[in-house]
Amino acid sequence: MANENPSGGTGSAQGAHMVSNLRELSHEELADVLGELGAQAFRVKQVEEWLARPEVQSFDAMTNLPKALREALAERYSLSSVAIAATRVSKDGSRKYLVKCASDGTYVECVGLPSSGRLSVCVSTQAGCAMGCAFCATGRSGLSRSLTAREIVDQVGVVRADFGLRVSSVVFMGQGEPFANYDATLAALRILNAPGPKTIGARHLTVSTCGIIPRIRQFSKEPEQFTLAISLHSAVQATRNALMPAVRKYPLTRLHEALQDYAWRTHRRPTYEFAPIEGVNDTTPEVEALVDFCVGTLCHVNLIHLNELEGSPLKPSPAARVRAIQARLERAGVETTIREPRGQDIEAACGQLRQRLEGMGF
Ligand code: SF4
CATH class of the missing domain: 1.10.150.530 (DNA polymerase; domain 1)
Known part of the structure; x- marks a missing residue:
C-alpha cells in the first residue's frame, strides 16, 4: 500500500x-x-x-x-500507540485507515472489512517496505521503519473500536514484509492470540510473506497454529525475479522445499497468492510452471486482481484468462479461488492490500 x-x-x-x-x-x-x-x-x-x-x-x-x-x-x-488520522469508507462497508504512530508521527495503513457480523482486520508490520515488488505501490516508496509489536496490535484495537465489533481474524498483509520484522510480528501474533475476552484464534491470524525462506522455516517451528500465505505471483524464476527482486536470493526450488516442510511440520495448508498479469505470468508456460509448483502439495491458490499502478506497464489479465488459469489448476487437482476485487473505491493506487485480504477469503 x-x-x-x-x-x-x-x-x-x-x-x-x-x-x-x-x-x-x-x-x-x-x-x-x-x-x-x-x-x-x-x-x-x-x-x-x-x-x-x-x-x-x-x-x-x-x-x-x-x-x-x-x-x-x-x-x-x-492506551494506544497509534491513532486514526484519516478514514476512507468503501461502498461495500470496508474502511481503510491511515493511522499515526504516537512515538514519532509515522503513518501506516490498516483496513477493517466487516462481513456477516464478522470483522477482519489487515495490519501493516512496517512503514513502507524495502522489498520493491514491481506491482506494489508501497514498494516504490522504500522502507521508513519497522513497527513495534504494540503498534501492530494497536492497529487492531483502533479498527475494533471504530467498528464496535469483535475482531474475528487478522491478516498481516498491509504495508511491509512481516518476516523482515519477524520478532515484532511474532510478538504481535502472540498478544492477539493471548487468552482473554478479545482473543483471536491462531488459525485466524495469517501472515503473508514474499518468501523469506529462513523465516518460513522458523515460523513452521513456532508452537502456535498461525496461518501462512505466500505471495507467489510466478513459478518461473526469471519472472519472479523481475516481479519480486528482493527475494531473488530465495529461489523457487528452495521455497518449494521450505513450503513442503512447513506443510509437513504443521499439517497446515499454505495459501499461494497469484495476481495474473497480462502477458507476464498468465502465459501457458507460466501457468504450467504454477501447476508443477502446486501439484502434489498441500496448498490453496488464490487468483487475485492486480491493482493497476499509475505509470506501470503491468495490467491485470482479462477475466476470461483468469478463469482459464483457474480451470487448468483445478484440472490438475489444485484447489483455486478467484477473488473478485472489492473496495476499489478506497484502494485505488494503494498496492495489493485489498486483493490479498480478499484472497484469503475474508
Ligand atoms: S507486496 Fe508486500 S512485500 Fe512487496 S513491496 Fe509491497 S508491501 Fe512490500
Whole structure:
C-alpha cells in the first residue's frame, strides 16, 4: 500500500487526536502521573496490571480504579500507540485507515472489512517496505521503519473500536514484509492470540510473506497454529525475479522445499497468492510452471486482481484468462479461488492490500 499523508485521502476523514500513550511511560513516570492526580501509591501497581493486558484498550475496563481517576487518565492519555488520522469508507462497508504512530508521527495503513457480523482486520508490520515488488505501490516508496509489536496490535484495537465489533481474524498483509520484522510480528501474533475476552484464534491470524525462506522455516517451528500465505505471483524464476527482486536470493526450488516442510511440520495448508498479469505470468508456460509448483502439495491458490499502478506497464489479465488459469489448476487437482476485487473505491493506487485480504477469503 502507498504511504500517504492525511490530507491525501478521499472519502470520509476524521482529524487526528493524538495524546500520550500511557503504556509508554516508565514505572517512575506512571507513579508521578498518578501522584499528581491524587491517587494513592497502591494504584500504580493496579494500573500497571491493567496496562500489561494487551486486550485492555479503554480506561473504563480498569474496574478497580475510582471512576474519577479513570476519567482523569482518559482526558490526558491514550492506551494506544497509534491513532486514526484519516478514514476512507468503501461502498461495500470496508474502511481503510491511515493511522499515526504516537512515538514519532509515522503513518501506516490498516483496513477493517466487516462481513456477516464478522470483522477482519489487515495490519501493516512496517512503514513502507524495502522489498520493491514491481506491482506494489508501497514498494516504490522504500522502507521508513519497522513497527513495534504494540503498534501492530494497536492497529487492531483502533479498527475494533471504530467498528464496535469483535475482531474475528487478522491478516498481516498491509504495508511491509512481516518476516523482515519477524520478532515484532511474532510478538504481535502472540498478544492477539493471548487468552482473554478479545482473543483471536491462531488459525485466524495469517501472515503473508514474499518468501523469506529462513523465516518460513522458523515460523513452521513456532508452537502456535498461525496461518501462512505466500505471495507467489510466478513459478518461473526469471519472472519472479523481475516481479519480486528482493527475494531473488530465495529461489523457487528452495521455497518449494521450505513450503513442503512447513506443510509437513504443521499439517497446515499454505495459501499461494497469484495476481495474473497480462502477458507476464498468465502465459501457458507460466501457468504450467504454477501447476508443477502446486501439484502434489498441500496448498490453496488464490487468483487475485492486480491493482493497476499509475505509470506501470503491468495490467491485470482479462477475466476470461483468469478463469482459464483457474480451470487448468483445478484440472490438475489444485484447489483455486478467484477473488473478485472489492473496495476499489478506497484502494485505488494503494498496492495489493485489498486483493490479498480478499484472497484469503475474508
Ligand atoms: S507486496 Fe508486500 S512485500 Fe512487496 S513491496 Fe509491497 S508491501 Fe512490500
